[in-house]
Amino acid sequence: MPEIALQTLLADLPPEPKSVLGEIKSMIADSRRKMVVLDDDPTGTQTVHDVSVLTEWTIPLLQAELESDANVFYILTNSRSLSQGAAIALGREIGENIREAVKRSGQDVVVVSRGDSTLRGHFPGEVEALAGGLSTQFDGLIIAPFFNEGGRYTIADIHYVVNNGRAIPAGETEFAQDPVFGYSESNLRRWVTEKTVGRITEGEVESISIQDIRTGTALQKLLALRNGQICIINAACDADMEHAVLDILKAEALGRRYLYRTAASFVRARAGIETRNLLTAAELATDSRTGGLVIVGSFVPKTTAQLENLRAFHAFVEIELDARELLDEKRASGVVEQAVSLTNQSITVGRDVLIYTSRTLVTGQDAQSSLQMGHRIAESLVTCVRELADCPRFLVAKGGITSSDVATKGLNVRKARVLGQILPGVSVWRLGNESRFPGMNYVVFPGNVGNERGLSDVLDKLGGASC
Numbered sequence: 507m508p509e510i511a512l513q514t515l516l517a518d519l520p521p522e523p524k525s526v527l528g529e530i531k532s533m534i535a536d537s538r539r540k541m542v543v544l545d546d547d548p549t550g551t552q553t554v555h556d557v558s559v560l561t562e563w564t565i566p567l568l569q570a571e572l573e574s575d576a577n578v579f580y581i582l583t584n585s586r587s588l589s590q591g592a593a594i595a596l597g598r599e600i601g602e603n604i605r606e607a608v609k610r611s612g613q614d615v616v617v618v619s620r621g622d623s624t625l626r627g628h629f630p631g632e633v634e635a636l637a638g639g640l641s642t643q644f645d646g647l648i649i650a651p652f653f654n655e656g657g658r659y660t661i662a663d664i665h666y667v668v669n670n671g672r673a674i675p676a677g678e679t680e681f682a683q684d685p686v687f688g689y690s691e692s693n694l695r696r697w698v699t700e701k702t703v704g705r706i707t708e709g710e711v712e713s714i715s716i717q718d719i720r721t722g723t724a725l726q727k728l729l730a731l732r733n734g735q736i737c738i739i740n741a742a743c744d745a746d747m748e749h750a751v752l753d754i755l756k757a758e759a760l761g762r763r764y765l766y767r768t769a770a771s772f773v774r775a776r777a778g779i780e781t782r783n784l785l786t787a788a789e790l791a792t793d794s795r796t797g798g799l800v801i802v803g804s805f806v807p808k809t810t811a812q813l814e815n816l817r818a819f820h821a822f823v824e825i826e827l828d829a830r831e832l833l834d835e836k837r838a839s840g841v842v843e844q845a846v847s848l849t850n851q852s853i854t855v856g857r858d859v860l861i862y863t864s865r866t867l868v869t870g871q872d873a874q875s876s877l878q879m880g881h882r883i884a885e886s887l888v889t890c891v892r893e894l895a896d897c898p899r900f901l902v903a904k905g906g907i908t909s910s911d912v913a914t915k916g917l918n919v920r921k922a923r924v925l926g927q928i929l930p931g932v933s934v935w936r937l938g939n940e941s942r943f944p945g946m947n948y949v950v951f952p953g954n955v956g957n958e959r960g961l962s963d964v965l966d967k968l969g970g971a972s973c
Contacts, residue, residue, distance in 0.1 A: 507664070507692065509674040515661050516742060520720040523745045526752050531778040533755040534577065541578040541777055542568075542604060543618045544597075544636065546586040546627050547906030548913060549952035550620035551933045552655065553774035554578075555782050555926035559935065561914045563600050568607035572615070578777040580620075580924075584910040586627050586687075587881065589874055597632035601639020616758075616766075618776065622906075623653035623769035624667060624681035624954055625689060629701050633767050637734070644765045646712075646731030648754070649694060652741035653769040655931035656955050660740045663713050664692050680807055681954060685876040694738045712737040719746050725753040729762065744771060744781075751775040770931070785926045785934055787967045790947055792899055797823075797853040798970060799898040800961070801912055802862035803887050804905030804953030810865050812904075816961040821971040822860035823852040829864050832886045833879060842886050846893040854896050858970050861890055884911045891916030897943040900968045904961065905953040913950075918942050928964055931955040 543550065551559060559580040560567060571579050581600065585593040601617075608615055619636060621627040637644060652660050657668035658676075666673040667681070675692035676682060682689050691697040695711040712735055718724040719740070731737055741747045751772070754764065766772065774781075800822070802813055817824065825845045831837045845861060852859045863883060870876040888911050891901070901917075903909035913919040913935075922935040928949060935948040949964060956963075966972075 507675045507678065509672045509678075512659070512668050512671050512673045515659070515666070515673055519661075519716055519742060522743050523720055523749050525745050526748050527775070527778060527780065530748060530752055530755065530775065533752070533759065534778045537755065537759065539614045539616050540572060540576070541616045541618060541773075543578065543580045543620050543773055544600060545580050545582050545620045546622070546632075547584055548582055548909045548950045549906050549933070549955070550770050550773065551580060551924045551935070551950065552927060552931040552952065552955070553770040554777065554779050554924055557779075557924045559922045559924060561919055561921070563603050565603050565606050565610070568603055569611050572607055572611040572613040578773075578779075582910060582914070584907065584914070585632055586622070587877070587884070587907040587910065588628075589877060590628055590631055593628040593632045594635040597635035598639040601636040605640050616776070618766040618768060618773060620770065620773060621651070621767055623651050623656050623658040624679065625651060625665065625676055625697065626681060626684050626687035629767060633765065637765055642763060644734050645762045646728070646764045647734055647736045648739060648764050648766045648768065649698070649736060650739035650741065650747065650750070650766070650768040650772045651694070652739070652747055653771045653931070654744050655771070656952075658769060659742050660694065660738070661716060661742055663694050663738055663740065665694055665697070666692075686873040698736055706736060710735070714739050714750065716740045716742055716746055719749050719753075724750060725756055728753055728757040729760065731762070731764075734765075739772075741771070744775070747771050747775045782926055784930070785928050785967070787969065789925075790900070790928070790934065790968060792947070794897065794899040795856050796896050796899050797855070797857045797859055798900040798902070798968060799849070799853060799858070799891075799894075800860045800902040800904070800965070801887050801891065801908060802860070802904040803884060803908030805863070805865065806953045808956070809904055809953045811958045812956060812961040813862055813865075815958050816860070816965065819962050819972060820858070820965050822858050823848065825849065825859065825861045827861065827863050827886060829866065829883055832863075832883050838886065842889050845890050849890055850893070850895045853894065853898055861887065863887070880907065884908060888912060888916040894942075897946055900947050900949065902949040902951055902961070902964060902968070904951045909950045913948065917948070922948070928967055929956060929960060932960070932964065
């Protein structure tokens with residue numbers, strides 16, 4: 507299927523609806539249910555603000571969060587970096603812990619599995635394991651990968667990635683060529699069949715169209731779901747997602763129970779969170795005189811273009827880590843030690859440092875070996891952060907797995923607060939007191955988000971030195 511102008515896709519749709527966020531907030535308050543979002547990498551916080559992120563999921567910690575005033579909180583699972591077997595085991599474990607925390611607290615919950623808006627991740631395995639751990643009979647599994655800030659639209663069941671006004675079917679993008687999570691189908695009903703290896707047929711998957719949402723017939727379809735039936739939510743604007751969420755809340759009020767596999771836009775709507783302006787340079791200002799640090803691990807073409815732009819317009823002490831050397835047991839430690847030494851020398855005297863992996867993607871013979879190689883490369887980046895002698899003025903991590911490993915393994919983050927977004931789809935966390943650098947601004951930058959100047963625009967706001 508060829509790419510098409512976005513405006514052509516939108517032209518035949520009914521008029522866009524108005525926001526119903528006020529009604530959503532009212533229904534959330536009446537339901538008294540809290541939302542727990544399992545995020546398979548840290549980038550899923552990209553539409554929310556003033557929300558907590560946990561990197562652990564012990565029952566006491568979950569119980570404390572359920573008993574707090576928070577209406578929603580995230581659990582960072584980083585399951586996308588795991589093998590399928592490990593991700594399934596983790597999904598069941600977290601589901602069981604949530605179930606026990608709910609029992610102890612008496613607080614009812616809605617659980618969302620936040621996944622990639624370009625359809626990468628352990629679906630359906632980890633979602634089915636989560637359902638098993640929760641031990642709940644769900645009427646339906648809602649799939650909603652729409653993500654406005656990233657240009658991800660679902661129209662007539664086709665999921666699109668939009669760049670420069672052109673809509674490309676997701677199955678024809680570089681994301682579909684992922685060595686671990688690759689796929690071929692852009693039609694989400696067929697994508698479900700592909701991912702379940704034919705166990706669930708296209709005809710068994712329900713779909714709520716944009717016409718259903720905008721003409722008021724979506725609720726009937728939601729109420730008809732039974733026995734965990736999968737249902738696709740189409741959306742072409744934030745208001746579409748809000749109206750779908752409002753119908754979901756109405757169905758829940760009538761006793762229906764759903765599990766969710768969604769991108770970030772659904773989370774904001776389901777939590778009733780107002781949009782806020784992007785964070786300003788003044789809000790991110792600090793008195794620190796140390797240098798800042800940018801870590802780039804993502805290999806996707808969008809990241810590479812942003813990296814080239816960043817290097818052209820900002821002054822850094824640049825450290826390129828050759829992926830092949832990092833995978834060589836005899837050479838890796840020496841390469842990393844040299845990078846750590848130069849990083850510490852530079853940050854201490856106030857110079858910004860850019861550490862990035864070589865741009866040639868190195869993969870294994872299969873998905874498992876590719877994951878293992880990715881882990882070894884990521885561990886080298888983590889070591890560069892773990893061995894920091896001084897707190898950087900800021901830290902930017904580019905790439906989902908990279909930003910997760912840097913947060914949990916390099917910075918020892920156990921709980922952070924999402925301040926908001928520095929760019930559309932790019933979150934800033936304020937690190938908690940238990941972390942290595944309490945109060946530091948940590949920028950979580952997805953690999954597949956932003957235009958060519960994305961990284962440069964972030965550095966402009968953070969006060970990075972220009973060339």
